Amino acid sequence: MxxxxxxxxxxxxxxxxxxxxxxxxxxxxxxxxxxxxxxxxxxxxxxxxxxxxxxxxxxxxxxPTPGAFVRNAIEVLHAPFHNNGPNDRGIGWQLGASLLRVMIGYGLATLVAVPLGFVFGLQPVIQKALNPFVQILRPISPLAWMPIALYTIRDAELCAIFVIFICSLWPILLNTAFGVASIRREWLNVIRTLEVRWPQRIFFVLLPAAAPTILTGMRIGLGVAWLAIVAAEMLVGSSGIGYFVWNQWNNLSLSNVILAVLLIGLAGMALDAALAFVQRSVRYAE
Incomplete structure (x- = not known):
């Protein structure tokens, strides 16, 4: 009940x-x-x-009225993975292309940000030295990176992945550094006294203790990545849900635009819920 x-x-x-x-x-x-x-x-x-x-x-x-939108949504979702060429692909195919790009860029950001966050958290001198650069780069809009990425990388697909990487890097990095720096000093003193090796320190003490904070940063980073990919695909994409929204707007199909916006929100909610579940499962009991 x-x-x-x-x-x-x-x-x-x-x-x-x-x-x-x-x-x-x-x-x-x-x-x-x-x-x-x-x-x-x-x-x-x-x-x-x-x-x-x-x-x-x-x-x-x-x-469109709600009734017209529902009828159009049923028609579009009836064959979401059809592929009749670059300009005629199902909305499911477009959503999957965006998710793949996000997972690649976000995964690379996680692989870089978590170790670097450990360095920041354990070495305050390094954090103080590099923190000004982080604070300058962190608030830059994803769209501001696009011209630089297009000029240097010269590949639309890699540009979108780079934008995802650079935008989701900072929340994960800062939260990891904060989580590691907040670990109780008594625990660190004990593992130093016992002369525990660094791999054991990281995987059995530091990582479990900082895991909830790291997962919080990963949730924020994933949300930023999902926002950035839609904007990037509107500018340079030839596929993806952002490209689909822009293409349907050019075709004056507002029903498809609304459907895509709803699917973007549902996909973002599902991704956040998945990480929230992982975060709840790694609560560290003192």
Whole structure:
């Protein structure tokens, strides 16, 4: 049985969703058209002068209604992995291409950031020396890296992976350094006294103690990576969910744009939930 708090939360979520759908529905209903001079289309004399009938006309919003969106989504998701050429690929195929790029760039960032974060956390002198460079590079937008990456790498696919790498590097690095630096001094003194080898220090003491903080940084980094790949693919991609959004906008298919936006959000939520599950499973009990 659900608790009263959970039932209330579910009700509020359902009510919010219903409210959004109602607002969407009413905002896309047909509306009576008006002339640019404020004369309604129903004015008989004006209509005769303009050579049109006196029947009031209505205009439809170009934005799809919820019903039209659902029908289009069912049609698109019926064959999500079809591939009829570069400009006609299913949305599932596009989403998979983006996920692959994110996993490559994010994986490389993790492999670099975690060891470097250990160095920062264990060697305050190195951290103080390199921290100004980190603070300068960290707030740079993913889009700002694109011209430099395109000029130096000259490959759209590698450019997108580089942008993912450089944007997800900093949250993982800083959180790893913070987690390692926050380990209790007593534990470090004990392992020094026992003359434990460095591999054992890292894998049996330092890494388990800092794991929750490292996973927090990895969750933040993954969110940044997922944001960056969509922007990068809009600029230089020939595939991927960001390219799909831009291509459908150029085709004036707003239903497909909305569907892609929802899938981006769902995919991001699934990725964060997976890392949240891993984070809960590595809680370090003192």
């Amino acid at each position: 659900l608790s009263q708090e959970n039932r209330l939360s579910f009700f509020l979520s359902f009510a919010s969703l219903l409210g959004v759908l109602l607002i969407w529905q009413f905002s896309t209903l047909p509306q009576a058209s008006r002339s640019p001079y404020g004369i309604p289309d129903g004015n008989a004399e004006y209509q005769r002068l303009m050579g049109r009938s006196a029947v009031a006309s209505t205009v439809r919003s170009d934005f």
